[in-house]
Amino acid sequence: MRKKLLSIAGAVFFGIFMNAQQIKFQEYDLPNGLHVIxxxxxxxxxxxTSVMYHVGAKDELAQRTGFAHFFEHLLFEGTKNIKRGEWFKIVSSHGGSNNANTTGDRTYYYETFPSNNEQLGLWMEAERLRHPVINQIGVDTQREVVKEEKRMRMDNQPYGNLFNSILKALFKKHPYKGTTIGSMKDINEAKLSEFMAFFKKYYVPNNATLVVAGDIDIPQTKKWIQEYYGSIPKGTPIIRNYAKEDPITKQEEVTVYDKNIEIPAYIFAYRTPEEKNHDSYVLEMLSNYLSGGKSSVLYKKLVDQEKKALQVAAFNMAMEDYGVFAFYTIPMGNTTKNEFESEIDAQIKKLQTDLISEEDYQKLQNQFENSFVNANSSIEGIASSLATNYVLKGNTDLINKEIDIYRSITREELRDAARKYLSPNQRVIINYLPEKK
Structure with a gap:
């Protein structure tokens, strides 16, 4: 009885805590199309202070991959009023930090300063957008930086090209079949004029979202935004009409070789709906059930109990136009791909037939409640969530409401998603093998 009362008290406390997590925000558009949050x-x-540009690897030309990621580096080179090599010095000397990152769908830049330097952050991001210096010396410098990053993170890293092999296997028409970092050939052959054209097309106010989060005075912040961003010209509207993929109706199998590994990996990959789709949330929860931690069903069975795998995971990667759901494993000893296939198919069949237990379901709910709180526990996290929810999901208030979507998912929906998306005839098997000597 005492344990039950404590459980109820904990639930009440957690509910009060969650209600206190409501993130208040204002949003509006400048006449030039810049969205402000x-x-x-x-x-x-x-x-x-952050800016998310709605441009990622999928927006690149077929023979010029890597441009979006290249700009993640190039736009720190300097501007008309920030000398080359001075960007990071200015940030650090004013007590700040900054970074940037790129995906297939967007590019994100941000600075975090003590609040007395808010104006500096706004000015710097406006400089990046208004008149960066894009010249040959900057392109040549960052070309070498990006090529070295590619060598370190992918070409010379064990399993470094594994995720790219999944994208290439699942996407034949849509530009997700490319790689975010791009190919060496494309990076080497790209001309300065092509970089300038890419900037002119995508780095415009009407393709950008500015987020200012933290210890701010809102009326003053709005004045600075108008001063620094209001006169930047609007760009040509961007039209996206990417090729659609044909459904996968027959199991396919491909083999990829990696010179940096001695133990193979096996991937069972499925193409799934875009991140706005409700089923994408269901699949995210399903992947957590399968491999979210050492107590998850796949890890406990294949790693702990049966010692068949060094690693095993199920992951769901939601993107703007499609998603990827994949099982991934590195075998232990002489465990074969066929054994893993049988194990995975048996687990999928169980999910398609039986409801998960109430205990496992509640555990999932607790995990997602915790993840939701952690994602918005810092100002940087809140800024990123606000930008992502607006740019990629079309609803800024998901920062408050997304947890309700997960709370509403039922055990029946988990079963139905397994039935709908995880049949053998809907997947590609990737044999990721050591390169033959």
Missing amino acids: LHQDKTVPVVT
């Missing part, structure tokens, strides 16, 4: 939080004297 403001979030005031006076608890810590810091401000994150």
Whole structure:
């Protein structure tokens, strides 16, 4: 009885805590199309200024892969008013930090400063958008940086090209079949004029979302935004009409070789719906059930109990136009691909037939509640969530409402998603093998 009362008290406390997590924000558009999101939080004297550009690897030309990621580097080179090599010095000398990252769908830049330097962050991001210096010396410098990054992270890294092999296997028409970092050939052959054209097309206010989050005075922030961003010219509207994929109706199998590995990996990959789709949330929860931690069903069975795998995972990667759901394993000893296939198919069949237990279901709900709170536990995290929810999901308020989607998912929906998306005839098997000597 005492344990039950404690459980109820904990639930009430957690419910109160969750209600306190409501993120208040304002959003509006400037006449040039720049979308602005403001979030005031006076608890810590810091401000994150970020800009998310709706341009990623999928927006590149077929023979010019890697441009979006290249700009992640190139736009730190300098601007008309920030000398080459000075960007990071300015940030650090004013007590700040900054970074950028790129996906197949968007590119994201941000600075976090003590709140007394909010104006500096706004000015710097406006400089990046208004008049960066894009010249041959900058292109040549960053070309070598990007090529070295590719060598370190992919070409010379064990299993470094594994995820790219999944994309290439699943996408034949849609540009997700490319790689975010691009190919050496494309990076080497790209001309300065092509980089300038890419910037002119995608780095425009009407393809950007500015987020200012933290210890801010909203009226003053709006004045600075108008001063720094209001006169930047609007760009030509961007039209996206990417090729659609044909459904996978027959199991396929491909083999990829990696010179950096001695133990193979086997991947069972499925193409799934875009991240706005409700089923994408269901599949995210399903992947957590299968391999979210050492107590998950796949890890416990194949790694702990049967010692058949060094690693095993199921992951769901939701993207703007499609998603990827994949099982991934590295075998232990003489365990064969066919054994893994049988194990995975048996687990899928069980999911398609039986409902998961109430205990496992509640555990999943607790995991997602915890992840939701952690994602928005810092100003940088809040800024990123606000931008992502607006740009890629079309609803900024998902920062408050997305957890309700997960809470609403039923055990029956988990079963039905397994039935709908995880049949053998809907997948590609990737044999990721050591390169033959």
